[in-house]
Structures are given as structure tokens and as C-alpha cells.
Amino acid sequence: MNYIKHIKDWIKKYYKDILVFCTTISFAWVLTYRIVPPPATLLMLTRILTTESDFQYSYKGISQISPHIQVCAMASEDQNLPFHSGMDIEAIRKAAAVNKKGKKVFGASTISQQVAKNVFLFPQRSYIRKALELYFTMVIETLWSKEKILETYLNVAEMGNLIFGVEKAAQVYYNKSGAVLNVRESAAIISVLPSPRRYNVKNPGKYVVARQREIADLYYSLDGIRYLRELYVKADKSLYDFRNYRK
DSSP: HHHHHHHHHHHHHHHHHHHHHHEEEEEHHHHHHHHSSSSSHHHHHHHHHHHHOEEEEOOOGGGGGOOOHHHHHHHHHOTTTSSSSSSHHHHHHHHHHHTTTOOOOOOOOOOHHHHHHHHHSSSOOOOHHHHHHHHHHHHHHHHSSSHHHHHHHHSSSEEEEEESSHHHHHHHHHHHGGGGGGGHHHHHHTTTOTTTTTTTTSSEEEEEHHHHHHHHHHHHHHTOOOOOOOTSSOOSSSSSOOTTOOO
16 A cells, blocks of 8 residues: 555655656657558558458558548548548547437448557557547557558558558459559458458458448549648638538
8 A cells, every 4th residue: 555655645746747748658659650651550450460460551641542442441441531630529529429319330430540549559448548549640640641651551551451551452463563552452352341350351341342432432522632631731621511421
């Protein structure tokens, strides 16, 4: 008991210093990954330790990633990536409305939140991790560009059994570079997210086939690769109306 009391007293005495230290480390970590690609993530390490297969991961810059899969990723996961500040309030409202019906649970994580979770945090779900996810989301939205956020997402997302990122997914599924994926191939890869170990890109079931068609339709609804200009033009809101779209 005395030992526990001693720790509590120490934390109470130095909590400001601890807070400053942790904040400084987290900002330095995020800034480092703005320049240097993540060598691995905790999810990657977890998969390596628990899965018998070859680990495949190759980080590529945004210019080496097909613009088709960039738009497909936004169409499926986060259409408002260019406009929100980390959280999509409208998507949260829609998810809450659907979940309230009790039929199926829908999430509302933006691509920024998924990057925060996948790159900087552990895969297990908890309130602590969620709080840290929101904190890191705020930090990367402050220190990274939207292009960098999308680039990182497309490189660290799990896209198959021990397959991480667009480049390796393109090589495994289509024997080509991730830079030259077409719309159909891009929609197929994105369609298995966020359950790439449950669904299969090359042997899709009815659900995945339907998702592929839906993502391709959304791709064209967003004006194809021309939608990428939204990442560079800083506007207050989207040029598009997403009220009739669904994830």
C-alpha cells in the first residue's frame, strides 16, 4: 500500500512534467512519420507473431499509388476526407441512427482516425485506445496534409493475409504495380476493407461483388480522379452532395 501511495504522490507531483513529456514525444513521433515512412505498425507485428504466412509491406509515395484507388478509398471509407478536421460529424449521426435500429452496427471512423489507430496505437478496442485515437487524429490533422493522410492509409491498411498496403496488394492480386491499378481492380481491393482476412479479393462472394459495384459507382459519382483536386483546394465544404450516398 505504501508503494502504491508513493507512486500516486509522485504522479501528483510531476503530472505536468509527464504531460509535457508525453505530448512532446507524440508530436515528435507524428512529425517523424511525416518525413519517414512507418517501418511497421503494432497490427503488423501482431499479425507476424500470430499468422503463418509471408509478411508483405512496401511503402510508396502518393505519386506511386494509382489515383483510381485513392478515389475508391475515399468513396468507400471517407468521402469527406478533404473537408473534415478529423471526425465526420454527419457520418457519426448517420451511424448512430442506423445503430439505434439494432439491425447492424455501423462505424463512422474517418480515414484520419483509421490512420491514427493503425499507425500509432494497438489493435485492441478499449476506451483508453479510443481516447488516444482521437488525440492522435487531432495531431495528424494538424501536422500532416490530407494527401499525406491518404497516402499513409493506403500504405498501412491491411488488404489480405499479412498483406499491407496498395503496392503489395496489387502485386499479389493482379501481378502489377499499385501505380497502374484501374477502377475495377481498385474497387475490388477496397471492397474487402475493413475485413480483409474474412473476404477475398480474387474469390469474392455476393457481398463483396455488391461492394465492388457500389464503390465503382461512387467513384464515378465523385467525378473520378478529378475528385483528387479536393485534397489540394482548401474549401469550407464539398462540391458534392453526399446525402444520397452510403458506406
